[in-house]
Amino acid sequence: MTPQDTRVPKAIRRRPGGLEIDWDGAGDTVFFAARALRLACPCAACVDEMSKRPLLDPATVPTGIGVESLELVGAYGLRIRWSDGHGTGIYTFELLRGAGS
Numbered sequence: 497m498t499p500q501d502t503r504v505p506k507a508i509r510r511r512p513g514g515l516e517i518d519w520d521g522a523g524d525t526v527f528f529a530a531r532a533l534r535l536a537c538p539c540a541a542c543v544d545e546m547s548k549r550p551l552l553d554p555a556t557v558p559t560g561i562g563v564e565s566l567e568l569v570g571a572y573g574l575r576i577r578w579s580d581g582h583g584t585g586i587y588t589f590e591l592l593r594g595a596g597s
């Protein structure tokens with residue numbers, strides 16, 4: 497068993513084409529491409545809550561999608577409002593830690 501990863505971002509920066517998360521303030525940064533992150537949206541409209549089956553059709557997500565705004569949700573996650581109008585997904589830091597490494 498490895499110790500549980502409980503890092504929270506030291507900084508979250510908007511970058512052309514995506515987001516950069518700095519996990520330790522010392523250069524351990526991970527870039528998340530906007531479209532890949534949009535496709536990984538964990539909300540109930542994008543993923544079936546019971547079966548975890550994807551409901552989002554990737555063809556409906558524009559290739560040039562971008563981040564409209566960012567909002568921290570408590571101490572555990574990030575709400576991203578996308579340029580396609582979608583904004584109900586909360587990306588937990590747990591999800592982001594897994595996605596970035």
Ligand SMILES: [Zn+2]
Nearest residue numbers: 537539542585
């Ligand atoms: Zn969603």
